[in-house]
Amino acid sequence: MVVQVQEGLGRLTGTAPRTRPPGPRVLIATAVPAERDAVASGLSEPSAPSEPSEPSEPFGPPVVDLLVAGVGPAAAAAATGRALALAAAADTPYDLVVSAGIGGGFQPGAPVGSLVLADAVTAADLGAETPDGFLPVTELGFGRVTHVPPPALVSALAAATGAAVGTVLTVSTVTGSAARADALRDRHPGVLAEAMEGFGVAEAAALYGLPVLEVRAVSNPVGPRDRGAWRIGAALTALTGAFGKFTPVLGKFTPVLESWNRHD
Numbered sequence: 001m002v003v004q005v006q007e008g009l010g011r012l013t014g015t016a017p018r019t020r021p022p023g024p025r026v027l028i029a030t031a032v033p034a035e036r037d038a039v040a041s042g043l044s045e046p047s048a049p050s051e052p053s054e055p056s057e058p059f060g061p062p063v064v065d066l067l068v069a070g071v072g073p074a075a076a077a078a079a080t081g082r083a084l085a086l087a088a089a090a091d092t093p094y095d096l097v098v099s100a101g102i103g104g105g106f107q108p109g110a111p112v113g114s115l116v117l118a119d120a121v122t123a124a125d126l127g128a129e130t131p132d133g134f135l136p137v138t139e140l141g142f143g144r145v146t147h148v149p150p151p152a153l154v155s156a157l158a159a160a161t162g163a164a165v166g167t168v169l170t171v172s173t174v175t176g177s178a179a180r181a182d183a184l185r186d187r188h189p190g191v192l193a194e195a196m197e198g199f200g201v202a203e204a205a206a207l208y209g210l211p212v213l214e215v216r217a218v219s220n221p222v223g224p225r226d227r228g229a230w231r232i233g234a235a236l237t238a239l240t241g242a243f244g245k246f247t248p249v250l251g252k253f254t255p256v257l258e259s260w261n262r263h264d
């Protein structure tokens with residue numbers, strides 16, 4: 001495994017036999033360096049025994065760039081958009097963008113220390129408050145509030161990692177009360193987790209016609225604020241475990257990712 005660190009980006013590539021075409025180019029955006037390091041540990045020490053040099057695999061291992069994009073949807077969108085623009089300008093575009101990190105888990109579906117893979121990356125608070133309740137921007141007639149990751153890839157990664165699959169909300173304000181958690185659950189029946197970057201990363205990816213994934217390791221329950229309930233170490237360990245199982249699955253999906261519909 002070769003690791004190259006560039007300005008703001010760390011790159012991990014496997015050693016592929018020259019006869020195999022390369023695997024997908026993947027940009028993984030985390031909010032903070034601790035999350036990036038947890039992801040890098042998993043990618044550097046894949047836990048699947050046959051990975052990455054299984055000769056029967058038609059494609060080489062993925063080429064992965066790791067980006068620390070900052071906290072919150074705006075920082076995540078700006079930094080991800082810049083990385084995608086630079087890659088496109090260098091004629092080395094990405095095939096897949098991943099938002100990864102810790103997050104809050106809705107109970108009982110996403111206990112602390114567990115993993116969640118998004119089947120919907122949804123902005124929870126992008127809209128208008130009205131006397132009759134919250135209206136998303138889509139109901140106001142513009143914008144979008146959800147990005148849908150490739151379902152077959154999500155299923156395969158969930159099977160490999162043991163992650164639960166559900167909606168991951170992007171919030172600008174961390175939920176801190178049972179009432180707000182209940183309101184989010186009512187509005188998003190499939191919700192499992194919340195974090196602060198996924199929708200921003202997904203908007204940048206969509207601008208370049210790229211598929212997106214969101215992976216969250218649960219560090220705290222969503223609900224009444226309780227700093228004592230945080231388990232950041234356990235969540236980072238779970239994140240490492242997840243990315244230790246990502247590489248062979250991503251390699252198998254190379255043709256799907258490369259033929260992703262890049263329009264709209």
Ligand SMILES: O=C(O)c1cccc(C(=O)CC[C@H]2O[C@@H](n3cnc4c(=O)[nH]cnc43)[C@H](O)[C@@H]2O)c1
Pocket residue numbers: 031071072101102103104105171173174175176194195196197219220221222225226227
């Ligand atoms: O001070 C608090 O009560 C508090 C509770 C949860 C999270 C925070 C953060 O400032 C962390 C933001 C950071 O971590 C991700 N994250 C982790 N847990 C959550 C959550 O429950 N809700 C939203 N984001 C969460 C997030 O993606 C940021 O990168 C403070």
